[in-house]
Amino acid sequence: MSKKFKIVVLxxxxxxxxxxxxNAMKEDGTVxxxxxxxxxxxxxxxxxxxxxxxKDRFPGSEVLLLTMGPGRAAEVIREGYYRGADGGxxxxxxxxxxxxxxxxxxxxxxxxxxxxxxxxxxxRQAIDGDTxxxxxxxxxxxxxxxxxxxxxxQGFENGKLTIKRRLERGVETVQCPIPAxxxxxxxxxxxxxxxxxxxxxxxxxxTISEEQDNEHNSYLPLNTKExxxxxxxxxxxxxxxxxxxxxSGSPTKVKKIENIVFQAKESKKLTSAYEDINSLIxxxxxxxxxx
Amino acid sequence: xxxxxxxxxxxxxxxxxVSLELLTKGRSLANQLSCKLEALLIGNNVxxxxxxxxxxxxxxxxxxxxxxLEFYQTLPYSAITIELxxxxxxxxxxxxxxxxxxxxxxxxxxxLMSGLTADCTSLEIGGHKEAKSGKEYNNLLxxxxxxxxxxxxxxxxxxxxxxxxxxxxxxxxKKEPLEKAVKGKVSSIDVSKIVTDNDFIVQIIExxxxxxxxxxxxxxxxxxxxxxxxxxxxxxxxxxxxxxxGGEVGASRAAVDAGFAEPxxxxxxxxxxxxxxxxxxVGISGQIQHTAGMxxxxxxxxxxxxxxxxxxxxADYAIIGDLNEIIPRMIKSYKQNSK
Numbered sequence: 001m002s003k004k005f006k007i008v009v010l011x012x013x014x015x016x017x018x019x020x021x022x023n024a025m026k027e028d029g030t031v032x033x034x035x036x037x038x039x040x041x042x043x044x045x046x047x048x049x050x051x052x053x054x055k056d057r058f059p060g061s062e063v064l065l066l067t068m069g070p071g072r073a074a075e076v077i078r079e080g081y082y083r084g085a086d087g088g089x090x091x092x093x094x095x096x097x098x099x100x101x102x103x104x105x106x107x108x109x110x111x112x113x114x115x116x117x118x119x120x121x122x123x124r125q126a127i128d129g130d131t132x133x134x135x136x137x138x139x140x141x142x143x144x145x146x147x148x149x150x151x152x153x154q155g156f157e158n159g160k161l162t163i164k165r166r167l168e169r170g171v172e173t174v175q176c177p178i179p180a181x182x183x184x185x186x187x188x189x190x191x192x193x194x195x196x197x198x199x200x201x202x203x204x205x206x207t208i209s210e211e212q213d214n215e216h217n218s219y220l221p222l223n224t225k226e227x228x229x230x231x232x233x234x235x236x237x238x239x240x241x242x243x244x245x246x247x248s249g250s251p252t253k254v255k256k257i258e259n260i261v262f263q264a265k266e267s268k269k270l271t272s273a274y275e276d277i278n279s280l281i282x283x284x285x286x287x288x289x290x291x
Numbered sequence: 292x293x294x295x296x297x298x299x300x301x302x303x304x305x306x307x308x309v310s311l312e313l314l315t316k317g318r319s320l321a322n323q324l325s326c327k328l329e330a331l332l333i334g335n336n337v338x339x340x341x342x343x344x345x346x347x348x349x350x351x352x353x354x355x356x357x358x359x360l361e362f363y364q365t366l367p368y369s370a371i372t373i374e375l376x377x378x379x380x381x382x383x384x385x386x387x388x389x390x391x392x393x394x395x396x397x398x399x400x401x402x403l404m405s406g407l408t409a410d411c412t413s414l415e416i417g418g419h420k421e422a423k424s425g426k427e428y429n430n431l432l433x434x435x436x437x438x439x440x441x442x443x444x445x446x447x448x449x450x451x452x453x454x455x456x457x458x459x460x461x462x463x464x465k466k467e468p469l470e471k472a473v474k475g476k477v478s479s480i481d482v483s484k485i486v487t488d489n490d491f492i493v494q495i496i497e498x499x500x501x502x503x504x505x506x507x508x509x510x511x512x513x514x515x516x517x518x519x520x521x522x523x524x525x526x527x528x529x530x531x532x533x534x535x536x537g538g539e540v541g542a543s544r545a546a547v548d549a550g551f552a553e554p555x556x557x558x559x560x561x562x563x564x565x566x567x568x569x570x571x572x573v574g575i576s577g578q579i580q581h582t583a584g585m586x587x588x589x590x591x592x593x594x595x596x597x598x599x600x601x602x603x604x605x606a607d608y609a610i611i612g613d614l615n616e617i618i619p620r621m622i623k624s625y626k627q628n629s630k
Contacts, residue, residue: 017440033439105401128439130561131409133397136365140401145493146365148394162496167390169302170500176493187554251406251452255419255433258444267593267603272612274620280592280608281624289569289590290512290536290625 003156004060005178007051008115010108010122010138011044011065011080013073017127038072040079043123045191047184050153051121052084052192058156062086066111068096068104074207077230081202082194089115090207093234095245101129103249105137110238112142119161120181124149135183147176149185207232294327295320296353296381296454298372299344300363300391301334302500309387309461311347316414316464317385318348323416324430326382329353331375333368335361338477345475346468353379355480359491362498363391366490369398374485376403381454383432385414388458400456406449407456408434410560412463412583419448426450432457441560441580462508462564505539505555511568512538515558515585518545519574519595520614526551528618529573535622541565543581546574559584573614577602594618 015036048065055061065080065088067073077088091111099107112120120142125132132148139146151171152164160175166185176182207230235245243249270276284290295317300307314330321328330349332340334356341352355371372395376384384399386392388410400407413435419428432455434447449455507513514533516526526540533540542552544559558565559581570588575581577593577600585591586605593606594614603609610617 015439017442100406101397102401102404102406129409130438130440131397132393133400133407133409136394136397137401140369140398146394146398147493148365149390167500170498172495172499173497174493174495180493251400251404251449252408252434252447253450254445255448256446258446259442267606267609269603270608270610272610272617272620274624277610277617277620278624278628280610281621282628284569284590285625285628 002060003058005054005058005062005119006115006117007054007061007063007119007121008066008112008117009044009048009051009063009080009085010120010134011048011067011076012041012123012126013038013067013069013076014041014126014128015039038075040076041123041126043125043184043186045123046186046188047121047123047182048080048083048085049189049191050150050182050184051119054119054153054156055084064088064115064117066108066115067091068099068107068111071207071209071213071232074210074230074232078202078205079194081205082199083192084195084198088230090230090232091234091238092207092209092232093245095235095242098247098250099245100250100252101131101133102137102251103245103247105134105141106240106244106249107235107238108134109138109141110240111233112138114233114238118178120144120179121153122181122183124183124185132183135181139181142179142181144179144181145176146181146183147174148183150182151185151188153182202228204228205230293380293382293453294329294351295324295383295385296329296331296376296379297349298384298386298392298395299330299332299340300387300389301332301337301340304337306340306343307387307389307461308466309389309392309459311343311468312461312464312466313385313387313459314344314347314349315467316459317383318469320383320414320416320432321348324382327351329379329381331355331372333360333371335359341475341477342472346472347466348469348473350473350475352475352477353480354477355482357482357486359486360482362495363395364491364493364495365394365398366493367486369395369402370485370487370490371480371482372399373402375480376454384454384456386456386458388460392458396456396458403452403454405452405454405456406447407458408436408447409458411436411457411459412560414457414459419450421450431455437560437579437583441578441583460564505553507539507541507556507558508563508565510539510565512536512571513541513558513565513567513569513585513588514538514571514573515541515543515575516546516551516573517543517575517581518549518551519576519597520546520551521574523551525615528614532571532618532622535625536569538567538569541585543575543578572602572606573618575602576600577605
């Protein structure tokens, strides 16, 4: 009998900070965060693909999404379903609010203990913070080995995964026993597209909170099938010491936030006419900036 | 006790620039805090590198040497770092924001329950008063970094947890040796007491590290292209200009993501930080994500057909127009005037 894995993919819903268009800028030159669309964190998509490839190679394996966030983050689980995942859990509780990477890792690790997977795969980092800390911190909390910046999970033999890593100046291939935490780099293959059948089947998957909202807002059909229910876990579901969650579990505090305002400095405007460019180049040469 | 410890990264028998940059920064922080600056050096046959660390102001080098520590591996390296921090209780610990530092530091911070701030662009010492309790703190490390895709700058502190940990990218801090090396000492760590066989369960079976081919950091002139350049083919114009002016070609994250240029050329918060004599930004809109990595350039010229592009506001010269016309004219003008 071939090996079957239970794989948890850690995914985060993030504001799309890569495309801060003009309509997302406020008049004072700062970003209007509310105007940014919420998306599935890009490298978590690469992570999902690696999990789905393992499932392709080892039929019967199970891919579960785990995400932490407000109620609307259930969208991450649905997106996972559309692309071939088997299920997911939304970790949501006001007590998680204000978590830094360490408190986030604690919450995720408690949920992972409850699921008890063979392999945990996450994106290297999320685009709203770019910290790349949660993967290694989850691994430490679970006392598991970690393989960061994975580009390709190549195979599984003798109880070990072979994983190619993308480093700053090269590549490294490692063998790692499971269970383990793997973080996936953006250079890994893109995620497969949504599957039309899965989309039709799971577009009505809902958390209980979403269904309760629907009762007041009933343009969406009520979901009655238990199999379509996206589980929501709170602190009481995953257990652990409350002091380690949210703000109280976060050693780092934000002292100050400054919005970036693009400052105008004296800049000389030039046209593309040859005279303008020629005089600029002459100036650069005479000031020894070039040449 | 309660000193500053810099994690020293090595590759191919030499110390990474980022570690020397952090020592330089650590030296000034240590002077300000009246504490000692120390280094943690892990590897195989690395003791001789201590002299260089003394030249950059380290007063003590904690040395962990073992044949099995030739290459960085998460578990043994983090075990050694965690054990040292438990014993020495540093108030500040700094790591390079490299593939090694970003793998190691979070693991260490999780084990010690100490806070960690990634990719700081500035480190300062300052006080803090807790609004609720009125409790006052002195001499905290302000860990300053762009967040939210670079659209805000956040100052992070760790009031109650030690060490205060931060990572910093290569090129962000300046590297300056002292005029005379300090008389430092080497303190050996007994690796066999800390590291177990179980720490080597992840095995490296293949490794290809390339020497950096592209050196945009050291180039006095940089021609950087953004998404607005439009295609890989159009980037050729930038290479032409770079070769005429004796510069290198850089790129924004959007241009790299679009495949116009290779990742080694990426400038900005998630790429390298540069401060050349001349920076020519072509088809770059000027998001803070990018400008954080180049706004210290001595002179900035922006070329963009959008007069409202934010890049023009930080430029000394803003050329509004089509790069396909402007760059050939620059090349022509330079060839005519340079002799």
